[in-house]
Amino acid sequence: MANRITELFGIKYPIIQAGMVWCSGWRLASAVANAGGLGIIGAGSMYPDVLLDHIRKCKAATTKPFAVNVPLLYPNVENVMKIIVDEGVRIVFTSAGNPALWTDFLKGRGITVVHVIANTKFALKAEACGVDAIVAEGFEAGGHNGREETTTMCLIPMVCDIVKIPVIAAGGIGSGRAMLAAMALGADGVQIGSAFAVAEESSGHPQFKEKIIDAAEGDTKLTMKKVVPVRLLKNEFADVIVQAEADGADKDTLVRILGRARAKLGMFEGDIEQGELEIGQVSAMLKEIKPAAEILASIWAEFLREKERIALIKL
Incomplete structure (x- = not known):
């Protein structure tokens, strides 16, 4: 083509x-x-x-x-x-x-x-x-x-x-x-x-890939709009972010919760609960x-x- x-x-x-x-x-x-x-x-x-x-x-x-x-x-x-x-x-x-x-x-x-x-x-x-x-x-x-x-x-x-x-x-x-x-x-x-x-x-870490394969409809959510909008797979870290946003957390608070190398922790090192797992709805x-x-x-x-x-x- x-x-x-x-x-x-x-x-x-x-x-x-x-x-x-x-x-x-x-x-x-x-x-x-x-x-x-x-x-x-x-x-x-x-x-x-x-x-x-x-x-x-x-x-x-x-x-x-x-x-x-x-x-x-x-x-x-x-x-x-x-x-x-x-x-x-x-x-x-x-x-x-x-x-x-x-x-x-x-x-x-x-x-x-x-x-x-x-x-x-x-x-x-x-x-x-x-x-x-x-x-x-x-x-x-x-x-x-x-x-x-x-x-x-x-x-x-x-x-x-x-x-x-x-x-x-x-x-x-x-x-x-x-x-x-x-x-x-x-x-x-x-x-x-x-x-x-x-x-x-x-x-990506094998456990991250398996988490993606196991994902169902509704298992991702757009979060962190006060920082940089990112779509995440639901896990313990994502739950903390969602709750903080529901409680009215400001940008500085969200950045502090995010910390450093959170995406590396989840996507590359395979911590599927405390890591940031970025993936689409598909x-x-x-x-x-x-x-x-x-x-x-x-x-x-x-x-x-x-x-x-x-x-x-x-x-």
Whole structure:
């Protein structure tokens, strides 16, 4: 399938693996790249020297395009950007910050830039900054999210109606059916996080993956809106946060409860009760741990089947 996204990135399928903290290392990114999608290394959970190691290992594991996701509000951004340029990374996804800060720098060095947004205001701002594409991420998504709580079904057509650059849909997409729906809403491609978080190549802890597989409908909740909105799997830590918010806790109190390295504790080290477990609502649909290539192939095959089925419907 050739469209604006496959041509922009030089990939076979318009399927992008999200740059998730503690899950998206070089093994996952290279596996998705080799399968025909766009794999992304998530720099948000990596010190600069660790990122350098992952980039070099990814380059050794694939000849296909891959990207690095950089949360702009995180520390060491200057060092991260230098590594990206020095190592010849050709695609960068920026998130959690102002795209005006780094877009010109990256594009001036021949790098394709994509920015993640959760509302129409920032979609227009990102386009005005000169990014090559945007990821429009709905309320269903895991990890950092939008305060407006706009669902993907509403967000994608609103964004597609006001920007001219390619739009990648994210949030609640973990199947071919959901991908087809996103494309019908106007998206040029999809970004998928949760479904790849449970891939064999994901660097997430095995107990975190099992917790995702066991998740049922309603087992995630958007929290921490006074700090940075994040969707969490329910556990003892999440219960404490929810209760604190119900009691009217301010930002400083929530930050104190969160502490340091809470996401690492849960997602990477496997403390499934006291750790922060970031995942999307689509976790309730995920039933097994499989290789990334198999996940991508399954999504694409279902997309084609559903596309053909709908084409045969007589109205």
